Amino acid sequence: MNSEFFDEGQFPRVALGGGDSSRRLIAFGGSLLLARQDFEAGAASGPHSHDEEQLSLCLSGAFLAEVEGVARRLGPGDSFYAGKGVTHGARCIEAGALLHSFTPQRAEYRKD
Secondary structure, three states: OOOOOOOOOOOOEEEEOOOOEEEEEEEEEOOEEEEEEEEOOOOEEEEEOOOOEEEEEEEEEEEEEEEOOEEEEEOOOOEEEEOOOOOEEEEEEEEEEEEEEEEOOOHHHHHO
């Protein structure tokens, strides 16, 4: 698919883990990928790392994010950066959503 425009809801929502969170691809192009992840309170994306750089923006709710062992509470408008290979994760305190951007694109997100 080669497009410069993407419609809301164009890509399917994918349930993650025990079903207490889900993600949806939003858009991609060049080396960039944008995805939304919705969380129920208590859901977590445990500590992990990957080969892509990541910027995440809290759209709603509240999260306890951790990057390289440093934790911080995030609310709407707050964000974090995790470089290539950097251990990070987030636990949802109040149901909400994070907007993730990755470079290069995460191949597994394009397969969903």
